[in-house]
Every structure is written in structure tokens, then in C-alpha cells.
Amino acid sequence: MKKENNLDKITRKEAISKMGKYAALTAIGTFVVLNPLKAAQSSTPPDDTGGNPFD
Template sequence: MKNNQEEITRKEAVKKLGKYAALTALGTFIILSPQKAQAQSAPPDAGSGF
């Protein structure tokens, strides 16, 4: 069962997946950063008029 695609070793595949996992984790951390989330959210009593 040989494909026309270039075959890579298990070691190379793990290396590539590791890079994608690191980028995904970094992106998720930036998007869900607690400090940024607090800065973007309104205070609890905003617009209450008191």
C-alpha cells in the first residue's frame, strides 16, 4: 500500500504535530488571557443608575 505522497517517519510526524500543538496552545492562551478578558468586560454594576 504505497501512496504517491511523500512518506515521513514517525519521528518527523511527531515533530510536526508538536509544532502545531504549541502554536494552538499559544493562540488559545492569547485569546483566553484572563487580563484581556477582564479589560474587555463591563463592570458588574454598569448602567444601573445608582
């Protein structure tokens, strides 16, 4: 007969709490990654002098 190990099980409330933490971390990570890209897209390009700067 196999004994169940109750130490590995968590309650539904604990599981929801853990998933909420992961969701918050994902949202923060997405904001950090995508926000600089959005700012870079809306910025104006530098003035083109029309020459090779390495001549």
C-alpha cells in the same frame, strides 16, 4: 504496476515533531485569545453616573 512515491512519506519522528509544533501553536493561540477575556472578567465595571452621556 504502480510505483510508490517515497517523497510524500515522512517518518514517525518527523510526524511527532510536526504535531508538537502544531500543539505549541494551538496552546499559544488559546492563551492569547482567552487571557484578555479572563482579565476583562476580573476587572471592575466603570462608575455609573446614572445619566445619558449623549444628552
